[in-house]
Amino acid sequence: MTAEILHIENISKHYGAVEALNNLSLSVSGGQVFGILGPNGSGKTTTLSIVMGIIYPDCGNYLWFNNTQNNNNKKRIGSLIESPNFYPYLTAQQNLTITAKIKEISSSDIERVLKITGLYERRNYRFDSFSLGMKQRLALAAVLLGDPEVLVLDEPANGLDPQGIADIREIIRNQATLGKTIILASHILDEVEKVCTHVAILKKGKLIKSGKVHELLSANEQIFLSSDRNTELFEFLVRAGVCKNVTTIEKGILVEVQQPFDSSYINKLAFENGFMLNTIETRTQSLEEQFLKLMKK
Amino acid sequence: MKRLLEIEFLKLFTYAGFWVPASFWAVLYVFCLFISTQININFPGLDSKTFFIFPNLWNTTTWLASWFNLLLAIMIMIFICNEFSFRTFRQHVIDGLSRNELFLAKVALMLVFAVAGVAFVIILTFVTGLFFNTSETWSQLFDTLYLPVVYFVQAFAYMSLAMMISLLLKNTAISIITFILYFFPIEPIIRNFFPDKILFFFPMKVISNLTPAPDVFHISTQTQFYTTINGQVTNSEPAVVPFNIPLWENTLVALGYIAIFLTISWYVLKKKKL
Known part of the structure; x- marks a missing residue:
């Protein structure tokens, strides 16, 4: 069994009258690429800020590596929360030297991370001369310093151009293949769907869904059907009660099946009841479609 | 502690915000000391070279x-x-420094500044001494050697107050203005409403009294000097200055203020959202 990396238990946080987190519980295991999704104000950054010790929860607790809270845990974590925070008058290299000192790691690793993030040529430029994308890359370089076991990334693609986003995705994937645990908060759902193995969806500080990404996607599979008698087929499917949702769309019918029924069962059922299907195809909802559906509830 | 100071020095040594005020401090001090050596006071019984x-x-x-x-x-x-403003306190905590370490790093930096200030004062005192002292007066070198130590306490006390104000206000301009306004005129105005017995214990009064002006009267007469506190006549320390309260007592109160400023700073840093 994979070791538990982060355990969050019943954390709540209020900012005045605003409830940022409400009894949030989560668990992240080793090797997972764990996406935290939610619209603005859903509590993603608050959750990560609490587990990184920047703010205190009103109640509840969290545990890294099954250890009591201490700062040595943080030296095993590379973290980027919200925006890159560096000294504007220092160069990229000097800023990373400070990070290396804090993490108590050798400065020789700086060259490696600058090369990974494509900033090696600009290492002697001041931070305040960097574009937003370069600042984000430098923050990622700081995250990778010391080759940490866990990466905590809050909107890592913020301010990046398409190439930059692709590069960041590549870096995250590479780190995941190295067995790193990655906790990624984002509202770019396409991003999360592409890189994450697990996901938790937050809404107004509450956890509304969590699990493996592929299970979440397949749990709401839709099947597109068409026959010569679409109207009758539609009425039959509604009566049969094996579908959660049946809708008529152009040239066919879209159904959401209930587990354990699947497309072959629907095909068989239709055939036994005298319907010859011209088309039957499974359509997986994207994470974005699922997310939007959950947000409307 | 060594690691914390190394981190602080990395931030400082390429920063104009350090070099400009530090250079001003050194240049202005040397300049004022030089000018003061050139002034001739025409006062009966007083030789300004004294x-x-x-x-x-x-x-x-x-x-x-x-x-x-x-x-x-x-x-x-x-x-x-x-x-x-750079949100680097926050980043340091994310990267692995504890809030206690953030606090200790700044306290260590203030100690370094105070020690550096004292070292500079000592060097300039010796250099100045070379021009004005005879072998006879050099022998009195150690008589008031406690004054650089008291100056150290004073510099550290001002910086502790500055630290507390900046942790509470978080904004450079507002902090500096608040500090200066408190120094003058806020505290002097407040002091006016209190009797002598109390006003000597206000923070700025206590801290500034640590290094009082040279006692012209005493130097000129070379007689014992007497001060009156609340109607009581006390014999002051010979050869130095008219303290409002004895220097050792003043120093103890200043150390108490330092403890208060640092405790508040530590508490604010511990509790505040970074």
Whole structure:
């Protein structure tokens, strides 16, 4: 069994009258690429800020590596929360030297991370001369310093151009293949769907869904059907009660099946009841479609 | 602690916000000391060169140095408020420093500044002493050697207050203005409403009294000096200055204020959202 990396238990946080987190519980295991999704104000950054010790929860607790809270845990974590925070008058290299000192790691690793993030040529430029994308890359370089076991990334693609986003995705994937645990908060759902193995969806500080990404996607599979008698087929499917949702769309019918029924069962059922299907195809909802559906509830 | 200081030095050594006030401090101090050696006071019984003869010289140099403590306080306010505006306190905690370490790093930096200030004062005192002292007066070098130590307490006290103000306000301009306004006129106005017995214990009064001006009267007469506190006549320390309250007592109160400022700073840093 994979070791538990982060355990969050019943954390709540209020900012005045605003409830940022409400009894949030989560668990992240080793090797997972764990996406935290939610619209603005859903509590993603608050959750990560609490587990990184920047703010205190009103109640509840969290545990890294099954250890009591201490700062040595943080030296095993590379973290980027919200925006890159560096000294504007220092160069990229000097800023990373400070990070290396804090993490108590050798400065020789700086060259490696600058090369990974494509900033090696600009290492002697001041931070305040960097574009937003370069600042984000430098923050990622700081995250990778010391080759940490866990990466905590809050909107890592913020301010990046398409190439930059692709590069960041590549870096995250590479780190995941190295067995790193990655906790990624984002509202770019396409991003999360592409890189994450697990996901938790937050809404107004509450956890509304969590699990493996592929299970979440397949749990709401839709099947597109068409026959010569679409109207009758539609009425039959509604009566049969094996579908959660049946809708008529152009040239066919879209159904959401209930587990354990699947497309072959629907095909068989239709055939036994005298319907010859011209088309039957499974359509997986994207994470974005699922997310939007959950947000409307 | 060594690691914390190394981190602080990395932030400082390429920063104009450090070099400009630090250079001003040193240049202005040397300039003022030089000018003061050139002044001739025409006063019966007083030779102005006496201010530069041991043991009076320590009083002169520490008093002149105290004029520029504001620059040390301003430097501390700039550094601490920068950490908030660059959000680097927050980043340091994310990267693995504890809030206690953030606090200790700044306290260590203030100690370094105070030690550096004292070292500079000592060097300038010796250099000045070379021009005005005879072998006879050099022998009185150690008579008031406690004054650089008291100057250290004073510089550290101003910086501790500066640290507390900047942690509470988080903004460089507002912190500096608040510090200066409190120094003058807020505290002097408030002091006016209190009797002598109490007003000597206000923070700025206590801290600034640590390095009082050279005692012209005493130096000129070379007689015992008497001060009156609340109607009581007390015999002051010989050869130095008219303290409002004894120097050791004043120093103890200043150390108490330092403890209060640092405790509040630590508490604020521990509890505040970074």
